[in-house]
Amino acid sequence: MELDWELRELQTLEGHKDRVWSVAWNPATGVAGIPPMFASCSGDKTVRVWEQTPSSSSWDCKVGFLTSATAFMMFRFLRGEMWLSLHALWCVDDGNCCVHLRAVLDETHTRTVRSCAWSPSGKLLATASFDATTGIWENVGDDFECVSTLEGHENEVKSVSWNASGSLLATCGRDKSVWIWEVLPGKEFECASVLQGHTQDVKMVMWHPTMDILFSCSYDNSVKVWAEDGDDDWHCVQTLNEANNGHSSTVWALSFNGSGDKMVTCSDDLTMKIWGTDLKKMMSEDGYAPWKGLIVTGAADDAIRLFVESKDGSVDEPSYKMILRKEKAHDMDVNSVQWGPGETRLLASASDDGTIKIWELQPVA
Amino acid sequence: MDPRPDPADAVADLFDSSLNLEDAHFKEGYAEGYDYGLEAGREEARQVGLKVGFETGEELGFYRGCVDVWSSAIRVDPERFSSRVQKSVKTMELLLERYPVLDPENESVQEIMGDLRLKFKAICASLGVKLEYKGYPKSADDKNMEF
Numbered sequence: 001m002e003l004d005w006e007l008r009e010l011q012t013l014e015g016h017k018d019r020v021w022s023v024a025w026n027p028a029t030g031v032a033g034i035p036p037m038f039a040s041c042s043g044d045k046t047v048r049v050w051e052q053t054p055s056s057s058s059w060d061c062k063v064g065f066l067t068s069a070t071a072f073m074m075f076r077f078l079r080g081e082m083w084l085s086l087h088a089l090w091c092v093d094d095g096n097c098c099v100h101l102r103a104v105l106d107e108t109h110t111r112t113v114r115s116c117a118w119s120p121s122g123k124l125l126a127t128a129s130f131d132a133t134t135g136i137w138e139n140v141g142d143d144f145e146c147v148s149t150l151e152g153h154e155n156e157v158k159s160v161s162w163n164a165s166g167s168l169l170a171t172c173g174r175d176k177s178v179w180i181w182e183v184l185p186g187k188e189f190e191c192a193s194v195l196q197g198h199t200q201d202v203k204m205v206m207w208h209p210t211m212d213i214l215f216s217c218s219y220d221n222s223v224k225v226w227a228e229d230g231d232d233d234w235h236c237v238q239t240l241n242e243a244n245n246g247h248s249s250t251v252w253a254l255s256f257n258g259s260g261d262k263m264v265t266c267s268d269d270l271t272m273k274i275w276g277t278d279l280k281k282m283m284s285e286d287g288y289a290p291w292k293g294l295i296v297t298g299a300a301d302d303a304i305r306l307f308v309e310s311k312d313g314s315v316d317e318p319s320y321k322m323i324l325r326k327e328k329a330h331d332m333d334v335n336s337v338q339w340g341p342g343e344t345r346l347l348a349s350a351s352d353d354g355t356i357k358i359w360e361l362q363p364v365a
Numbered sequence: 366m367d368p369r370p371d372p373a374d375a376v377a378d379l380f381d382s383s384l385n386l387e388d389a390h391f392k393e394g395y396a397e398g399y400d401y402g403l404e405a406g407r408e409e410a411r412q413v414g415l416k417v418g419f420e421t422g423e424e425l426g427f428y429r430g431c432v433d434v435w436s437s438a439i440r441v442d443p444e445r446f447s448s449r450v451q452k453s454v455k456t457m458e459l460l461l462e463r464y465p466v467l468d469p470e471n472e473s474v475q476e477i478m479g480d481l482r483l484k485f486k487a488i489c490a491s492l493g494v495k496l497e498y499k500g501y502p503k504s505a506d507d508k509n510m511e512f
Binding site: 151152191194195 | 488493
């Protein structure tokens with residue numbers, strides 16, 4: 001049975017003073033009663049950590065609404081951050097969403113923070129910056145502290161990714177290289193390998209969800225697959241480029257399905273490609289979750305789109321169709337969209353307009 | 366037999382030399398160009414060889430110096446260096462030894478130099494030192510791309 005889906009806008013988060021590049025949900029939240037938490041990174045050189053206020057009923061938000069009336073009057077007497085955090089307590093509608101600002105990670109990076117990623121345990125946050133460093137942050141009490149800085153890239157770091165077990169970290173950047181770091185006890189990091197192969201700026205790296213295989217995509221139109229051949233001996237085992245049905249322009253991002261047997265890439269050539277492997281599914285799927293297997297995209301035309309595998313059976317190969325287009329999801333380019341953790345069905349989107357929006361995926365009756 | 370030359374032969378001879386003129390000049394020009402090219406090429410090759418040789422030698426020497434210092438430090442206090450760093454330094458030393466200094470047309474020169482540069486970067490990052498060999502060009506353009 002095919003369900004129809006829609007995206008309901010729950011909340012708009014302001015606060016960043018420049019474009020928001022990326023959002024990352026903390027994978028250890030959104031389950032077992034822990035409220036969902038995510039980080040956003042921006043051209044304003046900071047990272048903000050947001051958390052959904054645990055509210056079982058909607059009166060919490062209404063209180064927020066009442067407070068807002070008085071707060072509005074007091075606005076002239078408040079400055080900067082306080083105004084913003086009050087603002088963030090307001091809900092766009094009376095849904096029980098209420099995401100609030102938890103922390104601002106600043107005074108560390110000296111240029112745009114382009115990407116951020118939580119470790120699988122949710123304890124560490126890695127931030128990739130144009131200042132050529134990668135910051136590692138830890139939640140200490142109410143605040144986040146930068147516990148380590150990874151240096152080595154010659155210039156802008158574009159992306160950072162943790163492997164499934166949290167034992168390895170990968171970074172990539174404009175210097176065309178991909179770096180693999182080993183996570184040692186005591187939040188120490190050691191460079192395991194520097195990989196050259198791409199001929200242009202590497203836009204994103206991402207580890208396979210279950211195996212220690214690294215994928216990178218680049219301005220050189222290709223996707224590269226990197227694997228280890230014994231002790232620290234990493235090399236490129238496959239290149240997906242125009243010659244083997246790959247993209248004809250910059251590949252901006254890639255993403256895997258839950259079981260890791262399918263990968264989707266999106267490109268400046270205005271197409272998305274679905275790639276498959278012959279490997280058997282590594283994870284068993286407990287229960288049927290119909291919204292898994294949906295692909296969501298954010299684009300430079302300010303829209304968010306949803307795609308689903310189409311089972312109309314008229315073609316032998318799998319095909320995907322667009323089931324939803326949210327035009328003007330933001331006022332400017334949508335840079336990043338991320339599904340929430342666990343069973344939350346939340347979606348966060350980040351835009352050049354400096355805001356983050358929280359959406360909820362809902363089946364249409 | 367008539368000892369006088371055949372008038373046809375005379376005509377042929379007359380044209381022969383003018384046809385040969387083109388051929389002769391071609392050959393002369395070719396020879397001149399060849400000699401000039403040989404001389405100029407040899408000179409250019411000498412310049413290129415000196416330049417590339419200097420650059421290569423300087424870079425290899427730089428890495429040799431780093432490896433020697435690191436190896437000494439490891440000998441003095443091995444506990445302070447992780448097994449990975451120790452292994453990388455040894456690998457770098459092997460690469461330096463393998464580099465065919467006297468055989469510039471060996472195909473592996475690019476590969477070995479590339480490996481040396483990557484190993485050097487990895488070791489510097491692991492040791493937390495900001496060393497930089499200022500000789501070779503950076504891998505990225507200087508234009509500031511901001512995406």
